[in-house]
Amino acid sequence: MADPKTTDRSRSKLVLDGVPNGRWWKFLLKAAGWLALTGATAAVVAVTAVYYVYSDGLPAIPKVDEYWPPIVTEVYTDDAVLAGEFYNERRKVVPYERIPKRLVQAFIASEDSSFFDHFGVDVLGTTRAGFKTITAKLGLRTGGIQGGSTLTQQTAKAVLISAEGYKSATAKTLTRKIREAILALRLEQALTKEEILYLYLNNVFLGHHSYGVQSAAENYYRKDVRDLTLGEMTLIAGLPQAPSRYSPFLRPEAAKKRRSYVLRRMLDEGMISKAEHDAANAEPVKVYPVEDVFHEFAPYFVEQVRKDIVDRYGNPVLLKEGLKVFTTMDSERQRAAQDAVLDGLLSVDKRQGWRGPVQQLADEAAIKAFLERAKKAMGKEELAENRLYVAVVTAIDSDGKGADVQVGPHKGRLPLLGMRWARKVNPEGYYPAMMISSVKKAITVGDVIVVRHVTKKDLTDDKEQWDKKLAEEIPEEGVKLFRLEQTPEAQSALVSIDPHRQYLTAMVGGYDFDDNEFNRAFQACRQPGSSFKPFVYSAALEQLNWSEATVIVDSPIVEHDPDNKVSWKPENYSEEFVGDVLLRTAMINSMNIPAVKTFAAVGVKNMAAWSQKLGITTPMNMDFSAALGSSCVYPVDLANAYATFNRYGRKKPTYFIRKIEDRWGRTLEDHTAFDDAWAPLQDRVAAGYARLFEPGEQVMSAETGFILTHLLRGVVLQGTGGPATRLGKPAAGKTGTTNDSFDAWFAAYTRDLVTVAWVGYDLNPHPLGRYETGGRAALPIWLNYMKRALEGRPQSEFYPWQSMDLVKLYIDKKTGKIAPPGSKGSELMFFKKGTEPKDAVPDKNQVDVDQFMMGAQ
Secondary structure, eight states, X not given: OOOHHHHOHXXXXXXXXXXXXXXXXXXXXXXXXXXXXXXXXXXXXXXXXXXXXXXXXXXXXXXXXXXXXXXXXXXXXXXXXXXXXXXXSEEOOOOGGGSOHHHHHHHHHHHOTTTTTSOSOOXXXXXXXXXXXXXXXXXXXXXXXXXXXOHHHHHHHHHHHHHHOHHHHTOOSHHHHHHHHHHHHHXXXXXXXXXXXXXXXXXXXXXXXXXXXXXXXXXXXXXXXXXXXXXXXXHHHTOTTOTTTTOTTTOHHHHHHHHHHHHHHHHHTTSSOHHHHHHHHHSOOOOOOOOOHHHHSOHHHHHHHHHHHHHHHOHHHHHHBOXXXXXXXXXXXXXXXXXXXXXXXXXXXXXXXXXXXXEEOOSHHHHHHHHHHHHHXXXXXXXXXXXXXXEEEEEEOTTSSEEEEEETTEEEEEEGGGSTTOOBOOTTSOGGGGOOSOGGGTOOTTEEEEEEEEOHHHHHTOGGGOOHHHHHTSOXXXXXXXXXXXXOSSEEEEEEEETTXXXXXXXXXXXXXXXXXXXXXXXXXXXXXXXXXXXXHHHHHHHSOOOTTOEEEEOOOOEEETTTTEEEOOOOTTSOOOEEEEHHHHHHTTOHHHHHHHHHHHOHHHHHHHHHHTTOOSOOOSSGGGGGTOSOBOHHHXXXXXXXXXXXXXXXXXXXXXXXEOTTSOEEEEOOOTTOTTSOHHHHHHXXXXXXXXXXXXXXXXXXXXXXXXXHHHHHHXXXXXXXXXXXXXXXXXEEEOTTSSEEEEEXXXXXXXXXXEEEOSSOXXXXXTTXXXXXXXXXXXXXXXXXXXXXXXXXXXXXXXXXXXXXXXXETTTOOBOOTTOTTEEEEEEETTOSOXXXXXXXXXXXXXXXXXXXX
């Protein structure tokens, strides 16, 4: 009989081979345990392998006290006005303690609410991101890694970007995500939560060049981060996810919705009250355009500073190392210089004539369409006084006394008194005699023109266009008034130096930096004309022992050039010759023939060496035409040479950077003057002491320097620089005009300020004008600047001569002989001892006794 145990099929289903009856479940547990152990071991091995493979080459965890990310380099004026910024990433690092607690909470609520609880990685988020990446690689879906980043992981990404570059550290790959997670774990192990927040809040990109919360506070609200309101904090905290999508500049409604989300999360997390939530949510989204201080303040000056730092320190240092650069620029003088150049160029340009409208609209339909576009562009904007606008001429008076114009929605009046200058361009014409008598000679209906919104007083105060009858015809209150303008074609440069502090206090390189970055003050090599004559006469005073009373013959001269087979016959500006003249008379009246003869007496090679010794860096033409300024010079070189004249022959460098500090406040260089009132005391003491060991080079005797200044003082008091007396302070200088009227200069100084002004065309399409001399084109720029630069600052007469080895005598201006004090035709002159005249002019009132007796017999 069969054994029931072997024939019962129902029971055999529960029996496994080799497993005793009733023990099967133990086997399953063992198998499961073995599999779990094997799987866990495999997982550990896999994770370990992944860790070691993907952690290879990861950057070291930054120490908080050694956290030195790229930060912005700031350029300041001497009086602590921000003038420019340079950066790859506009970041300003602030201590964690300075960051408001509410701002920290806003970031946590919106980006990582469990930040203080997790160990650095969002496992589910990272797994999800990895899965999406893998399926995307396999072509099962589109897209890459999405989400899954804690604040710690975002900080890790920033560390990777600093070490590996943006492209590699932000690549949408699984490798990058794993490396980021590993680095996040290391961050959590090495740093406290607060330290991680410090790194994150100073690194996070918040749009519009803003890296970190301090930069964002400045860029969006022009505030320090400590002064932000709750509404402003939450708007900033909502930006990291998508700075462009939530930009308050480009998409204010989206930014507001995102802010509402952050506020709601803070409310849900118990970080703020309902009242605070509602008040912040009701705040309007009001942000300010990012200030471009570089272009708005002093672009030519700051660009020159940038070039110098790049040349000496390198571009990476400038853009990443957060230097603090203190220039020698005086902000008030710089503004005065820019205003003077602008006003001067507009005046010169108007004397050149009217080049025509910007555009001509063909018919009424075109005029209407243009005005509709202009209205839409202006909206409800009101006209600002003294601002330039584009206008359309809508009607012209039958008698030509004025025109109706329209600027967007604003209608106004362009009277003849506001455009009498608008004659056709004619460099040979004399401006005052050629002003137009009817607006019809310059504009027609449909012309698109540039106008300036002005008051009646502005029009009637314009002395160059003044006409009493036309002034009486200008409408009274209630009518918007305009003046015709055009963009100047001519250019200008101004260089102003404090010769004793050796500071470049102001510098303008042209009319408009945005239109043309060419810095004419440092880069334009132009002929100096007669402003070079002081070089010639100083050489004669120093090397030949000539004096103010040296007689030079003003007579025709012809110089032959055998190499080029040409002859050159210089002429005086007056085209006349006066015979014997004193050196002083020749200088004061800017006579050409005496300058050429003096140049010849010194010698061409000696003059070339002398000009270089005085600070001219460009080569001199090796012919006699150089005596009249035919060799080009840079305005800054001419200003440095005149600063040497001001210091009576002592040549010293001029600085445009006062001090540079690195990101830790350590001084890299310092050229502070001991009497600089804006500089800290420690800088003044240290740098002032250092200056004792930099006395400069005495390139001419102090006596020669004083006599030269006395000659240049005479140019202002008696000669071509006469308008400079309107400064009301003792000044010495020289005008300069090239024979072809392409360059006009005025180089002059008071006791404490040396300034050079130049006017001309970049490419010389035509002369400035027959009457545009240095005294007419450049001197007004110098004068307008100096009036503001020295306002309220008395200027003493030049250094007393008694301390020098000099003799003071009255000299007859015709003969160069000693004259009785106060006699007619005499003038006070200074001489180095031993060079003074020995002969005296006979006293006409004195009787020769011997001759009288002989005649009587």
